[in-house]
Amino acid sequence: MAGECVQFLGFWASPSALRVVWALKLxxxxxxxxxxxxxxxxxxxxxxxxxxxxxxxxxHNGKPVAESLIIVEYIDEVWxxxxxxxxxxxxxxxxxxxxxxxxxxxxxxxxxxxxKTGEEKEKAAKAARECLKTLESGLEExxxxxxxxxxxxxxxxxxxxxxxxxxxEKLKDVSLVDEETMPLLHAWLQNFLEVPIIKxxxxxxxxxxxxxKGYLVKxxxxxx
Amino acid sequence: xxxxxxxxxxxSPYAYRVLWALELKGxxxxxxxxxxxxxxxxxxxxxxxxxxxxxxxxxxKPIVESPVIIEYIEETWxxxxxxxxxxxxxxxxxxxxxxxxxKGLAFTLFxxxxxxxxxxxxxxxxxxxxxxxxxxxxxxxxxxxxxxGMADLAWGVLAxxxxxxxxxxxxxxxxxxxxxxxxxxxxNFREHPVISKNLPELEKLLVNYTRKREMYLDTKIA
Numbered sequence: 189m190a191g192e193c194v195q196f197l198g199f200w201a202s203p204s205a206l207r208v209v210w211a212l213k214l215x216x217x218x219x220x221x222x223x224x225x226x227x228x229x230x231x232x233x234x235x236x237x238x239x240x241x242x243x244x245x246x247x248h249n250g251k252p253v254a255e256s257l258i259i260v261e262y263i264d265e266v267w268x269x270x271x272x273x274x275x276x277x278x279x280x281x282x283x284x285x286x287x288x289x290x291x292x293x294x295x296x297x298x299x300x301x302x303x304k305t306g307e308e309k310e311k312a313a314k315a316a317r318e319c320l321k322t323l324e325s326g327l328e329e330x331x332x333x334x335x336x337x338x339x340x341x342x343x344x345x346x347x348x349x350x351x352x353x354x355x356x357e358k359l360k361d362v363s364l365v366d367e368e369t370m371p372l373l374h375a376w377l378q379n380f381l382e383v384p385i386i387k388x389x390x391x392x393x394x395x396x397x398x399x400x401k402g403y404l405v406k407x408x409x410x411x412x
Numbered sequence: 413x414x415x416x417x418x419x420x421x422x423x424s425p426y427a428y429r430v431l432w433a434l435e436l437k438g439x440x441x442x443x444x445x446x447x448x449x450x451x452x453x454x455x456x457x458x459x460x461x462x463x464x465x466x467x468x469x470x471x472x473k474p475i476v477e478s479p480v481i482i483e484y485i486e487e488t489w490x491x492x493x494x495x496x497x498x499x500x501x502x503x504x505x506x507x508x509x510x511x512x513x514x515k516g517l518a519f520t521l522f523x524x525x526x527x528x529x530x531x532x533x534x535x536x537x538x539x540x541x542x543x544x545x546x547x548x549x550x551x552x553x554x555x556x557x558x559x560x561g562m563a564d565l566a567w568g569v570l571a572x573x574x575x576x577x578x579x580x581x582x583x584x585x586x587x588x589x590x591x592x593x594x595x596x597x598x599x600n601f602r603e604h605p606v607i608s609k610n611l612p613e614l615e616k617l618l619v620n621y622t623r624k625r626e627m628y629l630d631t632k633i634a
Contacts, residue, residue: 238547239511239543239547248500251500253500253503253507254507255506255507255510258503258506258507258510259503261503261506262499262500262502262503265499265502266499277484277487277488278470278473278475278484280483280484280487281475281480281481281483281484284477284479284480284483285475285476285477285480288477288479288480289461289462322461
C-alpha cells in the first residue's frame with residue numbers, strides 16, 4: 189500500500205516474533221525488518237516498547253504495537269486480505285481459546301520438560317503430552333489446519349510450539365508430539381511446517397538447536 | 413432473544429468483568445453461582461477442559477476465559493462499545509488489559525504471600541500502578557476514554573477489592589498521594605450508573621478474603 193510504513197523489531201530465535209513474521213508474510217505486507225540484539229537493546233526498542241522492552245514490536249506509520257498476539261490481531265484488522273481469524277464471533281472465541289490454552293497450559297509443561305531431568309522430566313513430558321492431546325481436539329478431522337482449509341490465527345500462534353517441541357524432543361530425548369497418540373496433531377505439524385511461506389521463515393534447525401542448547405545453561409527471558 | 417447464562421463464583425474479579433460487560437450493554441442474562449469446591453455438572457459440561465469460571469453460555473454455546481468472553485460480548489452486542497473502532501486504539505486497549513492479566517500473580521502474592529515474597533509482589537504491583545497511571549490513563553476519565561472500556565473492566569479490581577486486601581494484609585500500596593489520577597479514576601468507576609449497581613459489598617469481601625488468606629496461610633504451614 190502506498191504511503192504505508194511498516195517496521196518490525198524482532199529477534200531471529202524468538203517464537204513470538206515468528207508469529208508476527210508469519211502473519212506479515214501471509215498477508216503479503218511489505219515491511220522493514222530490524223533485528224534486535226537482546227543483550228544490547230536498541231534505543232528504538234526501548235522507545236517503542238518502554239513498558240516491556242521486549243520483541244516483537246510492530247511499528248505502523250510510527251505507531252508501535254507490542255505483544256505478539258495483539259500484533260497479529262492488529263495486522264488482521266488493518267490488512268483484510270487472507271483473513272486469519274474467522275468472521276463468526278463464536279468461531280473467533282474458539283480460536284482465541286485454543287491459542288490461550290496453548291500458551292498457558294502446553295507451553296509451561298514443555299518448559300518444565302526442557303528444564304528438568306530424570307523422573308521430573310518424564311513427569312513433565314507426560315503432562316505436556318496430555319495438554320497437546322487436548323490441543324489436538326481443536327483440529328477438525330479432514331481439515332488441514334486449525335484455520336480449516338487455510339492457515340489461520342491458531343496455526344500461526346501455535347506453530348512455533350510444534351517447532352520447539354521437536355527441538356525439546358531432540359535435546360531432552362522425550363516424546364511430545366507423538367504420532368501414535370496424536371495422529372491429527374502430528375499430521376498438522378508436518379503439513380504446516382512444509383507450507384513454503386511458513387517454512388522459509390523458520391530459522392535453520394541447527395542454529396535453533398544450538399541456540400536452545402544455550403538456554404539449557406542460561407535462560408534469557410527477553411522475548412514476549 | 414437467545415438465552416444468556418453466566419457461570420460465576422463470587423467475588424471472582426474475572427466473573428465481575430463479564431457481568432459488568434453485559435450490564436453496560438444492557439444484555440439480559442441469568443447468573444448461576446458455582447461452588448468451586450463442588451463443581452456443578454453444568455460447569456463440567458460447558459468448560460470440560462479447564463473446569464473454571466467464568467463461563468458465558470449463549471444459545472447453548474459456551475465461551476470461556478474472561479478476555480475471550482469480553483471480546484465475544486463486544487462482537488455479539490456492539491451497543492455501548494467496550495473497544496474503540498480504530499485498530500491501533502483497539503490494540504492499546506488489549507495491551508493494557510493483558511498488562512493487568514500479566515500482573516495476576518503479583519496481585520495474588522501480595523494477597524497470600526508472606527515476608528520477602530510479599531514485599532517483592534507489593535513492589536511489582538506498585539510499579540504496575542505507576543505505569544497505568546502515567547502511560548495508560550494520563551488525563552483521561554477512563555482507560556477507555558470518556559466511557560468505560562475493556563481495560564477499565566480488567567483494572568476494576570483497583571476500585572473494588574484492592575482496598576480490602578490492603579486492609580487484611582496490613583499494607584497500603586495504592587495510596588491517593590502516589591496515585592492521584594488512578595484514585596480519581598477508581599471513584600469515577602465506582603460511581604458509574606451501571607457499575608455502582610454491580611459492586612461487591614465491601615463487608616462481605618472482607619469476610620471472604622480474610623477467610624481465604626487464612627486458608628492459604630494454613631496450607632503453607634501444614
